[in-house]
Amino acid sequence: MxxxxxxxxxxxxxxxxxxxxxxxxxxxxxxxxxxxxxxxxxxxxxxxxxxxxxxxxxxxxxxxxxxxxxxxxxxxxxxxxxxxxxxxxxxxxxxxxxxxxxxxxxxxxxxxxxxxxxxxxxxxxxxxxxxxxxxWGPPFTVEDAQQLVDEADNRLACAAAFELCKSREGRPTPALVIQQPGVDDDHRWGIWIQARQHAWESGSSWVCRGVVDWLTSDDPRAEAFRKSAKVYIVPVMDVDNVAVGAGGKEQKPHDHNRDWSDAPHFHAVAAAQEHIRRENAAGRFDMFVDLHNPAPNTKEPFFFLAPADMISAPRRANIDRFLAMCRLEMTGPLKFTGQTYESGPRYDDAWSRISKNWVTVNTRDHVVALTLETAWNTPYSTPEGYSAVGRQLAMAIERYFRESPRR
Ligand SMILES: [Zn+2]
Structure with a gap:
């Protein structure tokens, strides 16, 4: 290595x-x-x-x-x-x-x-x-990602582990898709959830784990949701830097979350784009959530949104409704109180190549695309605390889709 x-x-x-x-x-x-x-x-x-x-x-x-x-x-x-x-x-x-x-x-x-x-x-x-x-924080390795998707696959017939791609250094990138027989494909909600575009942000993979745990649980809400949704999950996007214990953010030539262009450098980004484009073209894509950890002084989870002038009226209404569901469900101990920021030109020169901005531009105008930043420097920034954020996020998603976001 x-x-x-x-x-x-x-x-x-x-x-x-x-x-x-x-x-x-x-x-x-x-x-x-x-x-x-x-x-x-x-x-x-x-x-x-x-x-x-x-x-x-x-x-x-x-x-x-x-x-x-x-x-x-x-x-x-x-x-x-x-x-x-x-x-x-x-x-x-x-x-x-x-x-x-x-x-x-x-x-x-x-x-x-x-x-x-x-x-x-x-x-x-x-x-x-x-x-x-x-x-630095609770580790979540590439092997943990493989185990997470394999366990879900073994637990539930409707959960299938798959390899998103091989990384540039040849490592498999574990992924999971969950969809239980129920509504027909055209009426099924399409969702993409990913973590660790920045390798050092191990807490975001634990949040992802909480999402998987809830979605594959026997909670009646989760069982019903699996019949009406197709959820893709990638617990670690940058497997190469996670494997070698590197930071990943601002790596050469740029990091995964500045790679969402028409010609991505990283295979995981290219593969994610391909899935999202295909589902979107078929009219079956509705939500994208990218999981991260923020700066040391942040004490609560918050969302980054695309710049306001990129967001159509239907998308805006859906984002607002989803954030309201997050306030209802993400009750702590790491609690979402409604804080959001834009990542546009004033945030970063490469803002247009940030994942959720690419998704916003390249999907139908009802699709919600956002980044969840979960605080890592608190007494609750533990596997249990992060997983609770993930479970509550998944419950907010379920609640949001009780009403159709499609226009
Ligand atoms: Zn990040």
């Missing part, structure tokens, strides 16, 4: 000079060893202090792979019950108030709030195990 996975193992011995007699009275703690050589792993280790039980790192800087934000590593040699100190540098985007931690690499909680010391955020965490994983 080219980047982020070859940082190797660092071992630095402590207690140099201790006498044999002292050793017997105070046995040496086991050596802390650290590694990021696994799927999604990323760390540039600067210091491992065996005596202070301290690990210092910064996110790695893989050339051309976008923002330097994401970090995720494993530590072994921990004495169960001891407190490990993790120091992370590189500024506020890399250093959440609380970092994610796990003793099994599956169930993620948060550390206590970190404290800034100089240029480093210092997290202290008592580990009840001999191994721990620490990360």
């Amino acid at each position: 080219p980047y982020g996975r070859c940082l190797g193992i660092a071992i630095i011995w402590g207690f140099v000079g201790i006498t044999a007699a002292q050793e017997i009275r105070n046995p040496l703690p086991s050596q802390l060893e650290v590694s990021s050589d696994f799927s999604g792993g990323a760390a540039e280790f600067q210091r491992i202090d065996q005596k202070q039980r301290l690990i210092r790192l910064v996110p790695p800087r893989p050339e051309g792979r976008g923002w330097v934000v994401w970090w995720y590593f494993k530590a072994t040699g921990i004495q169960p019950g001891e407190t490990i100190t993790v120091e992370v540098g590189n500024g506020p985007w890399s250093t959440p108030l609380q970092a994610a931690c796990s003793t099994d690499n599956r169930h993620w909680t948060q550390t206590d709030a970190g404290e800034m010391r100089g240029e480093f955020m210092v997290y202290r965490h008592r580990v009840d195990g001999d191994t721990a994983w620490f990360a």
Whole structure:
């Protein structure tokens, strides 16, 4: 693997000079060893202090792979019950108030709030195990995406896992389509939901997971909705940068969410466009939702909309109605209170190549296309908190489609 996975193992011995007699009275703690050589792993280790039980790192800087934000590593040699100190540098985007931690690499909680010391955020965490994983946020790897779509496929006959495409580096991009026999195709709502056009925004894949969990659940609302909708879901769009633990945003030549042109660079964007164009041409496309994580100071979910002058009257009415449904359903703990922003020329020079803007221009004028930004720097920015946002988003979608958006 080219980047982020070859940082190797660092071992630095402590207690140099201790006498044999002292050793017997105070046995040496086991050596802390650290590694990021696994799927999604990323760390540039600067210091491992065996005596202070301290690990210092910064996110790695893989050339051309976008923002330097994401970090995720494993530590072994921990004495169960001891407190490990993790120091992370590189500024506020890399250093959440609380970092994610796990003793099994599956169930993620948060550390206590970190404290800034100089240029480093210092997290202290008592580990009840001999191994721990620490990360910027709860990781969601390409393998997790595959497992999510495979589990849905196994659980429900009407859910089918498929490969959206092979990425530019040859990795499969897992996707899912859900449609239960019920209404005929012409009266079925067409919906596209995707996450992780920006690889570091792992929380958006957990939101996506919440969407899938609800849509495939036995909630009678979900069961009824599956009979009247065809929902495409892509939990990770930028599989290459997620796999190597790179940031992805503003990668070379540009990132996935500046790639929605007539000649996309990324295969996932091209494949998504093809599906959306086909459904739209058949009169069977109604909604597009792109899932992201925003800036560190954001505390609530909000939506980005296309610029007002691009939005027709029918589209505007539908967006307003959908946002009203989101206010009803997205009740927290990460709550949608109605906040929206435009991403137009004043937001970004490449605004016309942002996904929902492309969808707005290239679909029928009743179609709702928006970006959901879910706050990552809160005590609720956990798998449970993110999944709740996804479930509530899915319920808002179901409620919206109780009334036809088509004119
Ligand atoms: Zn983003």
